[in-house]
Amino acid sequence: MPRSSLRLHLPLSLATALVLYACTTVPDTGRRSLNFIPNAELNEMGLAKFERMKSRKRISHNPTQTAALNRVAQRLKGHVPIQNAHWEFVLFENNTPNAFALPGGKVGVNTGIFKVARTDAQLAAVVGHELAHVVAGHSGEEMSVGMVSSAVVAGIGLLLGDDDIASVAATTGAGAVAGLGMLRFSRRQELEADKLGALYMARAGYDPRESIKLWQNFAAASESDRTVEFLSTHPLDSTRIAALEAHMPRALSEYRS
Numbered sequence: 001m002p003r004s005s006l007r008l009h010l011p012l013s014l015a016t017a018l019v020l021y022a023c024t025t026v027p028d029t030g031r032r033s034l035n036f037i038p039n040a041e042l043n044e045m046g047l048a049k050f051e052r053m054k055s056r057k058r059i060s061h062n063p064t065q066t067a068a069l070n071r072v073a074q075r076l077k078g079h080v081p082i083q084n085a086h087w088e089f090v091l092f093e094n095n096t097p098n099a100f101a102l103p104g105g106k107v108g109v110n111t112g113i114f115k116v117a118r119t120d121a122q123l124a125a126v127v128g129h130e131l132a133h134v135v136a137g138h139s140g141e142e143m144s145v146g147m148v149s150s151a152v153v154a155g156i157g158l159l160l161g162d163d164d165i166a167s168v169a170a171t172t173g174a175g176a177v178a179g180l181g182m183l184r185f186s187r188r189q190e191l192e193a194d195k196l197g198a199l200y201m202a203r204a205g206y207d208p209r210e211s212i213k214l215w216q217n218f219a220a221a222s223e224s225d226r227t228v229e230f231l232s233t234h235p236l237d238s239t240r241i242a243a244l245e246a247h248m249p250r251a252l253s254e255y256r257s
Contacts, residue, residue: 026136027081028199029192037140039083039103046102046139050088053108058093060111066091069109072124079203080131089127097221101130103139116217121201121210128197128204129211135196138189187235191243198244198251208251215240 023032060066073089085105094110097117101107107130109123117123133139194215198208219237235243 024137026192026196028196029136031136031192033137033141034144035137035140036144039137039140042137042140043084043086043104046104046106047086050090050102050104050106050108053092054090060091060093062091062111065111065114068114068120068123069127072120072127073107075204075206076124076127076131076200079200080128081135082131097218099126099130101127101134103134105134107131116221117214118217119210121206122214122217124201124204124206125197125208125211125214128200129193130197131200132193132196133189136189136192138193142186142189187239190234191240194240194244195247195251198247199254202251202255205256207257208255209248211251212241212244212248215244 024035025031026033069089069091073087077085077087082105087105087107089107089109092108092110095112095115096110097112097115099107099109099113107127109127113123113126117126194211198211201211202208215237219241222237
């Protein structure tokens with residue numbers, strides 16, 4: 001085998017093997033995903049990160065908002081297929097309307113989310129979305145895909161060498177394409193989490209149509225729909241609304257008020 005082919009063969013063979021043998025299936029969607037990071041390792045990372053965040057961020061004790069979060073969390077927990085979860089829901093003092101969930105069942109919600117989540121059902125859409133990221137293994141998948149992309153770009157660099165400007169430009173271009181691919185991949189994860197979150201809230205007795213109203217509230221409160229979608233990690237609000245509207249018949253089929 002020529003030396004240049006051998007240099008390319010090793011990283012690409014590793015990438016191919018990972019793609020073939022490290023696939024998992026996302027519950028409720030049936031999508032096959034690449035994820036070779038063990039759940040135990042992800043949970044440990046999530047717990048460590050959550051503890052750091054609690055030590056550095058200001059925790060809110062707003063009684064009304066805390067009660068709403070606890071009320072919604074209690075209803076959702078029984079309908080979210082997360083194995084061996086060590087549930088913890090914390091309200092952080094932050095005006096940015098945002099929330100997150102970490103592997104292992106650790107959930108953080110900013111007080112600012114109540115500017116757009118105006119009902120329990122809309123808050124359930126927020127929390128359900130974040131829990132969906134954990135169920136679908138998006139963190140591990142993102143890490144896995146990033147490692148494979150890096151291996152592919154490294155393989156191209158090894159094949160071309162670094163002796164001339166054209167080779168450097170080709171490798172840089174491959175890296176840029178991979179970066180845009182990761183952004184598109186992230187947007188797909190967000191849309192998947194929206195759909196799964198709508199299913200979870202419906203199963204918990206919340207009207208899933210409130211998830212559409214939530215994103216309409218987001219759109220009214222922000223300028224996000226004026227950004228360029230392909231350069232963003234998140235879909236435009238209008239894209240999310242359209243995807244949820246298309247998904248609504250399935251979500252409503254599981255809704256029991």
